[in-house]
Amino acid sequence: MKAVQAGRFGAPDVLVPVELANPEPGPGQVVIDVTHASVGLIDAYLRQGLFKDVPGLARPPYVPGLEVAGTVRALGEGVTSLAVGEHVVALSTDGTGGYASVYVGDQARVISTEGHGIDPALAVAVVPNAIMAHAALTGAVRMAAGESVLVHGALGAFAAAFPGIARQLGASRVVGTVRSSRMAAAAATKLPYDAVVDSAELPGALGGETFDVIVDPVGGLVREQSLDLLAPFGRLLLVGNASGDWSHRLDGNRVWQANATVTGFNAGGYIPARPEAVAPGAAAALQAVAAGLADVEVELLPLEQAAMAHERMENHTARGRLVLTP
Numbered sequence: 001m002k003a004v005q006a007g008r009f010g011a012p013d014v015l016v017p018v019e020l021a022n023p024e025p026g027p028g029q030v031v032i033d034v035t036h037a038s039v040g041l042i043d044a045y046l047r048q049g050l051f052k053d054v055p056g057l058a059r060p061p062y063v064p065g066l067e068v069a070g071t072v073r074a075l076g077e078g079v080t081s082l083a084v085g086e087h088v089v090a091l092s093t094d095g096t097g098g099y100a101s102v103y104v105g106d107q108a109r110v111i112s113t114e115g116h117g118i119d120p121a122l123a124v125a126v127v128p129n130a131i132m133a134h135a136a137l138t139g140a141v142r143m144a145a146g147e148s149v150l151v152h153g154a155l156g157a158f159a160a161a162f163p164g165i166a167r168q169l170g171a172s173r174v175v176g177t178v179r180s181s182r183m184a185a186a187a188a189t190k191l192p193y194d195a196v197v198d199s200a201e202l203p204g205a206l207g208g209e210t211f212d213v214i215v216d217p218v219g220g221l222v223r224e225q226s227l228d229l230l231a232p233f234g235r236l237l238l239v240g241n242a243s244g245d246w247s248h249r250l251d252g253n254r255v256w257q258a259n260a261t262v263t264g265f266n267a268g269g270y271i272p273a274r275p276e277a278v279a280p281g282a283a284a285a286l287q288a289v290a291a292g293l294a295d296v297e298v299e300l301l302p303l304e305q306a307a308m309a310h311e312r313m314e315n316h317t318a319r320g321r322l323v324l325t326p
């Protein structure tokens with residue numbers, strides 16, 4: 001099969017096209033002919049070696065990529081819920097295997113998109129992230145209908161899955177924040193935000209509005225500011241660190257005095273521990289995509305250009321979701 005491999009930790013140029021043997025399915029596994037593989041910031045973190053000491057995560061040489069779309073090529077022993085040729089999307093929890101023409105994964109994390117009429121490029125860009133957003137909003141912060149939600153870095157790959165899922169869960173209002181340079185893109189977005197404000201103008205841009213749930217994949221300054229943007233008994237959901245500010249610390253005294261809850265959600269640990277979260281998340285994700293609640297911009301690139309895709313993601317020149325085609 002065609003694949004891209006990270007031969008060592010380092011800059012994007014460690015990603016090199018290679019030829020590898022096709023994987024065979026073990027019991028409970030599904031092999032997929034990949035048509036689309038998405039690129040996320042987590043792929044860059046893993047490639048950089050940022051998490052090299054975390055047990056269970058990728059070590060070179062490895063094939064990066066945790067989200068694929070394609071058709072079922074072969075089924076392992078005991079897999080009865082899928083058929084060869086069926087259109088699917090899959091997510092891996094160890095962040096490997098996606099940048100290839102053939103992918104093997106556990107049936108528990110392979111979702112049929114058959115009959116939903118979803119473009120596979122949009123499916124891979126949105127469905128895995130929307131499953132995670134559903135698990136985070138329902139399981140981690142127990143969002144209730146009628147609650148308001150603020151999403152930082154609102155057009156980012158993971159963030160973009162939240163407004164559609166929040167709508168489906170009955171959010172009363174969903175607001176996003178983006179950097180000044182993204183305000184024009186925010187004005188054009190089809191994502192179901194009631195409003196998107198400039199994060200450089202927080203908190204003033206929100207005119208005193210506070211939120212029951214704040215989703216933060218950005219960290220740093222906006223995380224700090226979020227404690228003042230929570231409604232009474234509000235929950236701040238930490239899901240990432242796109243700002244790159246790894247040294248930021250939250251003040252526990254402020255959390256205490258605000259009656260706030262700060263919750264972390266990390267799909268890599270959450271989904272294996274709560275596999276039952278995948279099915280309702282997938283149902284909500286497919287509904288959100290079909291209802292046009294998750295229309296993100298997708299840019300296709302040949303698999304061989306994985307290194308360039310990482311470079312563009314890291315220097316913030318990607319306009320929408322970057323998706324590789326083997």
Ligand SMILES: NC(=O)c1ccc[n+]([C@@H]2O[C@H](COP(=O)([O-])OP(=O)(O)OC[C@H]3O[C@@H](n4cnc5c(N)ncnc54)[C@H](OP(=O)(O)O)[C@@H]3O)[C@@H](O)[C@H]2O)c1
Nearest residue numbers: 040041153156157158217239240241242243265266267316
């Ligand atoms: N918890 C989980 O299970 C999970 C799942 C998926 C991803 N993640 C994490 O979520 C984070 C985002 O990943 P992604 O794949 O969505 O990346 P992405 O597509 O690059 O999105 C990141 C977003 O954050 C914005 N941003 C970056 N620096 C910022 C700053 N200093 N201030 C304000 N906004 C800033 C970016 O804005 P620009 O467009 O202007 O660059 C972009 O919109 C990563 O830390 C990733 O590891 C976590």
